[in-house]
Amino acid sequence: MRLAATLFAALRDLLGDERLVTEFQDLITYECDGHTLETAVPLAVALPETTGEVSEVVRLCRLHGVPFVARGTGTGLSGGTLSPPGGIVIALTRMNRILEIDAPNRRARVQPGVVNAHLSVASQPYGLLYAPDPSSQGACSMGGNVAENSGGPHTLKYGVTTNHVLALELVLADGNVVRTGSGIGDAPGYDLTGVVVGSEGTFGIVTEITVKLLPIPASVSTLLAVYDAVDDACAAVSAVIAAGIVPAALELIDRLGIEAVESHLKVGYPLGADAVLLIELEGDPLEIEPARVDIERICRAHGARDVRLAADEEQRRLLWKGRKQALGALGKLAPAYYTLDGVVPRARVPEAIRRIGAIGRRLGLRIANVCHVGDGNMHPLILFDPQAPGEIERVHQAGEEILGMCIALGGALSGEHGIGIEKRELMPLLFSDEDLDQMRRLRRVFDPEEQCNPGKIFPTGRPSEPALPRQVRGWV
């Protein structure tokens, strides 16, 4: 307690009372992120406003031997911002300025607390946008996107966060500030920016991000293809890619997802269908019009009973509303839900969905599938009642079995949510001792004393402690 009191006094000197949270009832807000199956209340929450303050908070933590974790808006889905035991949270929500939109060079500099969607809104007058678009983009922050290497529906064409980050300012675990990369994005030497992106806050705290901006596409074409069999929908996806067409987005929602969306959002998805594909093309009209014709033909050839083209922006918005709010709608079907994130080769998606169904039936759990099918990124969503005896344990078991299945099919543990605390014990399924050793060595370069978000990514050999979710939230 003396240690905490000394640290708190130093932090209070630095930040003042209003930017240091220490009361338990206030700290509860920070007990978890969007992954609500585990919780931990931090000792305190610091709210710095500048890189200098972040650096000083980190130095104080190091001086007192207190671990810390950076946090944005708390929309993460793998428990990556869960406070380490006896640790503090460094919340970056007040570092939320867009520092520069450099239109001639098509890039922007932002602080980590900037909300993803706000950057595209600010870039729009210049005819530019920021491409990565997680479904939580109206709430999630750029710093969190960097930590988790976030994706989104349109990453099929444009890539994930790492493909759009040019340079970073990073506060290291010793408080020193380092700049990685360059505004050009082709800096010589080790790609430090590339390894910091997706490192889940274990290398330091990102305090400034330089990203690429892309021109707003000249035209957009959005299709909804309706199927009576998930297998047919997936076969159509493979056929589209095999035909040399890479849409901007290619999404799948299964029967349960369609029912949830229609009962709560009423966007016009056809009830009774086994699956819908939401397909979007962006770019030059001369390129996308023939592609649209080809896609429509391919979808019908693979059993689509209907293929609808969004006639205007309002129809397009509605189709996307159904997809982006599908999880929220599904959440209304049960007291709680748990969103998984795994990847399989896209040709194995039908098999993955069948196996997920079998796991759900065996464990007595309802599981919906909403996935970025174009890049094989599965988001099974398990509906459950945390008050029902043994249900949380069965949810955990289902999650582990599904992710193990993804790896067995040649995939990976996470497509865009990260490993965090949620999947750390599963890492040996994917990586050998040598693979993990290489990662640990790198981690110790940046953070030799492992004070920077410890307990994440790497297996501990201990099962995590399930918690009763206080609230339900999540996006994919």
Next chain:
Amino acid sequence: MTPHPPITRGELAALVGGSSPTTLTPVGGRSRRCTVQHQGVTIRCGAPGTTPLPGEGSATGRLEVELSGLDRMVEHRPEELVATVECGISLSGLQRALAAHGQCWPIAPPCSGLAEGSPSTLGGTLAANVCGLERLRFGTARDWVIGATLLRGDGSFARAGAPVVKNVSGYDLTKLYLGAWGSLGVLVEVHLKLTPIPPVRTCVVVDRSTTPDMDFNRIRATAASLSGACLVDHEGTSRLYLLLAGVETAVARDLERSGARTFDPGDPLGSPGALDAIRAGTDTHLSLRIGTDPAQATRLRSALDHQLGRETPERVVSLLGTGISWLGWTRPVEPSQCSGLVQRVRSLARDLGGFATVERAPMEAEILSWWGTRGHAARLTRAIKLALDPENRFPPPPVDDDGD
């Protein structure tokens, strides 16, 4: 130099992880070919019989072992747009195999010429992080390599990534290995992300471009099929080349809008291959890759004239819109002058918001830092090297205390 038959992955591991630690010295790290030495044995990605480039002279008298035997296309899944290949594969072989399925790895597609009959291997290309002429559209290798297997100094293999296009499972170590000049280990196998070959791709030239930046901006705003733009100052002339790729109607429209024309027969730069050879600068004595703010290509040229005077490079090649240029000195440069020249160019590049890195220099030149990495980034670089290659079996990263 006696060529050794291509070796297997197991033999390579035994060789590198041998019981007598010996420094693996860089031989071709300054070139596109990645070469290391161990116990008198040279390991190289490049094909046999290739002419040693400046900086490779120390290979003389050593037994040469090629990685070109590790050249299998392990798996190509066209429906996934993913391939797993061994790094000794030649770029031309790789592209040929992919083209059979209408796909390519876009960093050095056949159009660029880099792959046409070139002995360059995938591993060397990745180790040196070479980009293609279509960087404007496709970016760099880091965007198109989604996993890697690295041979470590102890002879073990470490994997990162997976053959799926979306993956955030653990640290993205693959990115660390690209452009590392072989200093962290030997890239043995990689997972590549692929793209469909566009129906039409062509290279055209804009005559009399006196304001290339403005011309480029005008063309980029209207030519959706523009995949690359290359401004070449060479032998007293300045020409703007455009690479267009897409469906036939789009390319035809953009050709007309741009005011560009196809090449005259007999034009010495009348093919993307010739263009890329100029860009690669294999005939230069000193070559630097320079990064500046993308909007500064014209200013770069005036700044070079102003600050270097008579020492201005004879050749400047810029990939417009990307910020990347190559400076090439085709006349002999005194080795003793190289370091000073590099420092001045580096200073100029930093003033323009960027960096400069040495890609080729006379063997005798004393250049402190080829990469020009500074400050905490340089310290991190050295620490990473120590952590991942504690016995220094692989070449040191070319970082020094330049301006540190």
